[in-house]
Amino acid sequence: MKLSIDSQWHGWRIEKILDTxxxxxxxxxxxxxxxxxxxxxxxxxxxFGDRMSQGSVVxxxxxxxxxxxxxxxxxxxxxxxxxxxxxRWAVMRKPHGLPTMPILPEDCPTAAGGVLALxxxxxxxxxxxxGILNRLDNGTCGLLLVGLDKEAAHRLRQSFANxxxxxxxxxxxxxxxxxRFWAEGHIMTTGRDRVSYESGPHGRGKRAVSLVIPLRxxxxxxVVRVVTRFGRRHQVRVxxxxxxxxxxxxxxxxxxxxxxGDDHFLLWARTIRFDTPEPVRQKRxxxxxxxPLIPESxxxxxxxxxxx
Numbered sequence: 001m002k003l004s005i006d007s008q009w010h011g012w013r014i015e016k017i018l019d020t021x022x023x024x025x026x027x028x029x030x031x032x033x034x035x036x037x038x039x040x041x042x043x044x045x046x047x048f049g050d051r052m053s054q055g056s057v058v059x060x061x062x063x064x065x066x067x068x069x070x071x072x073x074x075x076x077x078x079x080x081x082x083x084x085x086x087x088r089w090a091v092m093r094k095p096h097g098l099p100t101m102p103i104l105p106e107d108c109p110t111a112a113g114g115v116l117a118l119x120x121x122x123x124x125x126x127x128x129x130x131g132i133l134n135r136l137d138n139g140t141c142g143l144l145l146v147g148l149d150k151e152a153a154h155r156l157r158q159s160f161a162n163x164x165x166x167x168x169x170x171x172x173x174x175x176x177x178x179x180r181f182w183a184e185g186h187i188m189t190t191g192r193d194r195v196s197y198e199s200g201p202h203g204r205g206k207r208a209v210s211l212v213i214p215l216r217x218x219x220x221x222x223v224v225r226v227v228t229r230f231g232r233r234h235q236v237r238v239x240x241x242x243x244x245x246x247x248x249x250x251x252x253x254x255x256x257x258x259x260x261g262d263d264h265f266l267l268w269a270r271t272i273r274f275d276t277p278e279p280v281r282q283k284r285x286x287x288x289x290x291x292p293l294i295p296e297s298x299x300x301x302x303x304x305x306x307x308x
Contacts (some may be wrong), residue, residue: 001059001060002057002058002059002060003017003050003057003058003059003060004056004057005017005053005054005055005056005058007052007054008234009052009054009059010052010053010054011051011052011053011125011264012051012052013033013048013049013050013051013052014039014046014048014049014050014051014052015027015030015031015034015048015049016055017052018030018033018039018064018289020092022049022064023067023204024067024070024192024248025064025065025066025067026103026111028066028103029103029104030065030101031048031063032061032065032104033041033062033064034046034047034048035047035048036062037043037061037062038060038061038062039058039059039060039061040058040059040061041056041057041058041059042222043116046058047213049216051140060139062238064113065104066071066105069296070127071105071127071128072105072114072116072124072127072128072130073101073102073105073107073108073110073112073113073128073130074102074105074106074107074108074110074113074116075108075113075116075117075120076108076109076110076113076114076115076116076117077114078114078117079095079098079109079110079111079113079114079117080092080093080094080095080098080114080115080118080144080307081093082118083143084289086276087148088147088148088149088151088152088276088277089145089146089147089148089152089156089277090115090119090145090146090148091111091143091144091145091146091272091289092111092114092115092118092143092144092146093141093142093143093144093293094111094136094140094141094142094143094144095137095141095295096138096139096140096141096262096264096295096296096297097139097140097263097264098110098114099138100112100132100135100137100138100144101112101128101129101132101135102128105128110117111136111144112128112129112130112132115130115131115132115144115146116130119131119146119148122146122148122149123148123149123150123193124147124150124153125150125153125154128147130274131146131147131148131153132144132145132155133145133146133147133156133157133160134144134160134167134231134272135267136269137234137237139250139263139264139265139267140264140267140268140269141167141264141268141269141295142266142267142268142270143269143270143271143272143289143291144204145165145169145205145274147273147277149185151277151279152277153219153276153277155277156274156277157197159262159274159275160231163229163230164229164274164275165231165272165273165274166227166228166229166272166273166274167219167227167228167229167231167269167271167272167273168226168227168269168270168271168272169225169228169236169248169267169269169270170215170223170224170225170226170267170268170270170302171223171224171226171236171240171266171268172221172222172223172247172248172266172298172301172302172305173221173222173223173224173240173245173246173247174220174221174223174245174246174247174248174255174256175220175221175222175244175245176217176218176219176222177212177214177217177224177245178214178217178222179214180211180212180213180214181211181212181243182209182210182211182212183199183208183209183210183211183212183239183240183242183243184199184200184201184207184208184209184210185197185198185199185200185203185207185208185239185242186198186200186202186203186204186205186206186207186208186210187205187232187233187234187238188204188205188206189205189233193252194234194238194252194253195232195233195234195238197238197239197242199242206230206232207230208228208230208232208235208239209228209229209230210226210227210228210230210236210239211226211227211228212224212226212233212239212240212243213226214229215302215306215307216301216302216306221248221301222245222300223274223301223302223306224240224245226240234253237250237252237253237265238253238268240253241253241254241255247265247266247267248265248266249262249263249264249265249266250265250267251265258297259295262297264297266297266298266301268291268295268298269291270290270291270307271286271288271289271290271291272288272289273286273289274286274287275287294307
């Protein structure tokens with residue numbers, strides 16, 4: 001199919017034009033679509049971010065991705081582990097290297113596909129997220145909170161938005177860190193793989209606050225606990241790097257490669273605290289779920305005695 005770029009689209013990025021014509025798809029879907037050669041301008045394949053000029057004629061060479069709210073992820077058994085379950089919510093354990101969400105319906109393995117394999121009748125909105133409420137980067141391991149019906153997921157999303165959900169991470173960072181401190185700043189997502197960060201109480205972007213507590217240190221590395229009620233993209237990673245202590249293995253923010261050659265980084269979402277998603281007139285209770293199993297990659301740096 002061919003598409004003529006008229007005056008109203010002059011100067012627009014190609015993915016913005018596509019999103020206007022075919023709403024309901026995600027940014028990552030359009031990025032994957034373009035990376036696969038989905039749009040051509042003459043003999044040139046267009047890339048994500050290319051701007052269009054009036055009068056250009058582009059050709060769509062692939063089928064348009066399905067709407068984000070119309071498909072469930074592909075079930076992927078044995079990818080995530082059920083840690084705790086109640087009637088309306090569950091907490092899963094995600095390993096290092098596993099994407100949380102699929103970009104396309106056929107993507108597998110993903111954590112969302114793992115949830116769907118465990119709960120094939122789950123009510124999810126949008127379906128492709130399979131009720132997962134907090135995303136973890138591919139290189140991060142740890143806990144995912146899942147709403148098992150639409151109402152429960154909605155209430156838990158409200159709790160996240162109101163900063164009522166508290167998460168604790170364990171990280172192994174470069175350098176000797178001996179004093180606890182508050183990291184406060186603002187995070188801006190610029191459309192690239194990494195985020196921008198400005199420290200201080202005032203700034204552009206979304207506010208991000210974390211408490212960093214040292215647990216163990218040597219001259220070369222430290223183990224820290226990071227507590228936050230803000231769930232900004234790459235928050236813990238970029239704040240620790242800004243303080244001069246990038247997470248080991250986090251090459252995107254200045255971390256050094258792991259000695260064993262693993263391509264993930266040493267960040268573990270260990271604990272999550274939240275109010276149960278009961279109906280309005282029912283009493284809610286405060287839940288705390290902690291992962292009792294120390295990930296294998298953390299064993300050389302931390303033992304149970306440091307986590308109590």
